[in-house]
Amino acid sequence: MMLAAVAYPYRVVERNVVSYRRLWLVLVSAMFEPVFFLFGLGVGLGQLVGDLEWYGEPISYAQFVAPGLLASSAMNGAIFDMTFNFYYKLKESRTFDAMLVTPLSISHVMDGEMAWAMIRGGFYSVTFLGVMLAFGLVTSWWAVLMPLAALLVGIAFAAMGSYGTTFARNWQDFDILFLITQPLFLLSTTFFQLEVYPSWARPIVQLTPLYHGVDLMRDLALGSVDGSALGHVAYLVAVTVIARAMVNRRMARLLLT
Amino acid sequence: MIPKPVVASDLTKRFDSFTAVNGIDLELEPGESFAMLGPNGAGKSSTMKMISTVSPVTSGELKVLGGDPQADGPAIRARLGVVPQEDNLDEALTLRENLMVYARYFGLSWSAAGRKADELLGFTRLEDRAKDQVVSLSGGMKRRLTIARALVNEPDLVLLDEPTTGLDPQARHLLWERLYQLKERGVTLLLTTHYMDEAEQLADRLVVMDQGKIVAEGSPANLITQHVTKEVLEVRFASGHEFDVTGLGLRTEPLADRTLIYTDDGEGTLAKLVNDGHTPASSLVRRASLEDVFLALTGRTLVE
Incomplete structure (x- = not known):
């Protein structure tokens, strides 16, 4: 049983690796997005912003922004696969129907797809972490855990993104996706501290998933790890577990009729 | 003892208030080729989906390769080959990759998957296109690749849901x-079709389905002798010269554009019409087919 639960999702990951062998440029190009943001906003705008204070220590604006960008790129990497590509396989090419008449079951297919999205998000995060290291934006040994945190952010958004996608009726519905991911990217304390918000708005921001990813990354990059970091991990794990169960049920309703 | 590939009794599938399959009984023998013939909406595809374990049975009994589709899904699917009605090939992959990736789902090693892919590309005569993308294939080639894909696990039972719908005659014959060939190798085939010539060509035995029920069962030849005459005379009269042929032959069937006269001697019946001065504008004597069986059983034509 354990073997199948790993071996079958692994074969779904392999399928994605094979299909992306010719599309490596698509994979690599998305790597540069957070780098552009880092230089445009972190370094450029940082000149105007000046230093910030983080747990009583002065830090540069670039130091502040970079971990947030890393969390966002983990989100974006996962979201892309689990929305557009997922919809295509679900409704257009009906790749999942073909998979489900093999020994694979829905949870194998979903776990494989989520693992792949997580790996993709993780890949962007690791390359960006390299950029951060090169520019001295990492100041703590806690940062070795950042790739793991990126995988957690990736799988949480993979689970939520695929669940949302099962409700899409057509390609136009994906406009709604940007209405969700853009504010998340811009408002989840990626570019400014939570304290900037009026006190009534802070709990709302703290409810959103990317906030937890961003704050966790910042704690790891800057070495400000305390109980709240564990809270972020717990939140992201809970979101993943719940969304995974929900998407598996939805998929069974859609495909096993 | 080898279990019967499919045993169904009182098998029913309901979607909300709509009953797609209404209490059918089926029993397939190992190695035989069995067809479900019927018009669109007869319940053929719903039956196929239940057998391929991706559609839960509403009520009744179903055993596939000796197992229960609900409890033993993965084990059943491991020995099943499925050719769905709509091609769902992986468009992001080449032909060879399609087969290899699919073989991996069945647990083959990469090297075994590669050998299997090459063997099946040969079997379906697609070896020249091994490295091409699926999108570049014609409809007939896509079907052949889908069939090749259904064979990667050397299945005991192959389900083919309307395998040649939408193909040109040449592509159909190759398929x-x-x-x-598969049938000759002893693979059990279960196919649905709404083409009587397809059922006549491929099936040892068949059921005729209509509105979720089985209305007749037997070999193609048996069904024809049981339900219709040996020959059919088709006549069309010029407008203004219509003639009521009721009473001629054993039975007549008026259609929108022509009238069918069921008779064991088509030429003789036609000669009688002409002798009586009712020469039709056009006429055709042909052998009776499953199409006529369906018409006799349901009063409707198979392909509308």
Whole structure:
């Protein structure tokens, strides 16, 4: 049983690796997005912003922004696969129907797809972490855990993104996706501290998933790890577990009729 | 003892208030080629989906390769080959990759998957296109690749849901020939079709389905002798010269554009019409087919 639960999702990951062998440029190009943001906003705008204070220590604006960008790129990497590509396989090419008449079951297919999205998000995060290291934006040994945190952010958004996608009726519905991911990217304390918000708005921001990813990354990059970091991990794990169960049920309703 | 590939009794599938399959009984023998013939909406595809374990049974009994589709899904699917009605090939992959990736789902090693892919590309005569993308294939080639994909696990039972719908005659014949080869190798085939010639070509035994029920069962030849005459005379009269042929032959069937007269002697019946001065504008004597069986059983034509 354990073997199948790993071996079958692994074969779904392999399928994605094979299909992306010719599309490596698509994979690599998305790597540069957070780098552009880092230089445009972190370094450029940082000149105007000046230093910030983080747990009583002065830090540069670039130091502040970079971990947030890393969390966002983990989100974006996962979201892309689990929305557009997922919809295509679900409704257009009906790749999942073909998979489900093999020994694979829905949870194998979903776990494989989520693992792949997580790996993709993780890949962007690791390359960006390299950029951060090169520019001295990492100041703590806690940062070795950042790739793991990126995988957690990736799988949480993979689970939520695929669940949302099962409700899409057509390609136009994906406009709604940007209405969700853009504010998340811009408002989840990626570019400014939570304290900037009026006190009534802070709990709302703290409810959103990317906030937890961003704050966790910042704690790891800057070495400000305390109980709240564990809270972020717990939140992201809970979101993943719940969304995974929900998407598996939805998929069974859609495909096993 | 080898279990019967499919045993169904009182098998029913309901979607909300709509009953797609209404209490059918089926029993397939190992190695035989069995067809479900019927018009669109007869319940053929719903039956196929239940057998391929991706559609829960509403009520009744179903055993596939000796197992229960609900409890033993993965084990059943491991020995099943499925050719769905709509091609769902992986468009992001080449032909060879399609087969290899699919073989991996069944647990083959990469090297075994590669050998299997090459063997099946040969069997379906697609070896020249091994490295091409699926999108570049014609409809007939896509079907052949889908059939090749259904064979990667050397299945005991192959389900083919309307395998040749939408194909030109040449592509159909090539496909039939390949399916016939499979049959000769002893693979059990279960196919649905709404083409009587397809059922006549491929099936040892068949059921005729209509509105979720089985309305007749037997070999193609048996069904024809049981339900219709040996020959059919088709006549069309010029407007203004219509003639009521009721009473001629054993039975007549008026259609929108022509009238069918069921008779064991088509030429004789036609000669009688002409002798009586009712020469039709056009006429055709042909052998009776499953199409006529369906018409006799339901009062409707198979392909509308």
